[in-house]
Amino acid sequence: MIQFCQRCGARATFTIPPGDTFPRHVCETCGHIHYENPRLVVGCVAEWEGRILLCRRAIEPRHGFWTLPAGFMENGETTAQGAIRETHEEAGADVLVDGPFAMINVAHINQVHLFYRGRMRSPHFSPGIESLEVCLFHPDQIPWHDLAFRSVTLCLERYLGDMATGIFGFHETNISAA
């Protein structure tokens, strides 16, 4: 919630600026408009010899549940660089990314989740500070009931489907609030 102007520190009001169609937080003093936009979460389905790398979360939300390595994209990096960075930070694994695999819109929380297909460069991995443990799972051992987020479930479902055919596509889907 933006209550003060980040440029001059005065009060901001939530109003539709002239010529705009959306309400924004606008400074009452200097007129600065604070735009807020959806965030990209970038991650990776990383494989080693047919097994998939998952992390058990050491942080909220969904502490203790399993997830694909992923996190908010940072300024100055590409989506692929972000996916590689997050896989290194959360799972201690070095991956080569082959291409974008799934894009999942989660509009009710203003997020777009983008997962790459990745190959681990070596079988080495270790939990980062945000992970309790990291493990390689055979496709028939994925902990479906203990996954952290619906976007992770969707992405893994699509991934195992494509693994079965050997043809990897690019999958776009939406998750709604209901």
Next chain:
Amino acid sequence: MIQFCQRCGARATFTIPPGDTFPRHVCETCGHIHYENPRLVVGCVAEWEGRILLCRRAIEPRHGFWTLPAGFMENGETTAQGAIRETHEEAGADVLVDGPFAMINVAHINQVHLFYRGRMRSPHFSPGIESLEVCLFHPDQIPWHDLAFRSVTLCLERYLGDMATGIFGFHETNISAA
């Protein structure tokens, strides 16, 4: 540039918060961390009977140059909804989107450009407030030397390439500052 806290209005400092790896604007008083992340620009390659819809920009940057209808994704919408909205706002055209076509990382300006393939529902269009004019171009009449942005050029090159084969893929590429 964030100089004041948007939550309490006190001074913010640019520093690496404990446990983080990136510098952030952190409030000196209440400790609020202001995260800044890349923005998604969503747009559409809209076709009508083999011709492609372009808008001539009525705003800076690149006033007077031709572009695909596109703009910043808004909170609460999906990427496809954003592409449809921008095509309506800038070109007065109603489109059905078939799927994501190109994702272009422009890391030096903290943007990701995502273009959909779209089909116009009717041949009707009209310039919105941000466009001087809107026109349908045959592939051999694209104004290559008067395009507004490199991402538009890249997207149209890929699109015409796929039009020639009749097989539309999903294209990922990066644009660097040089």
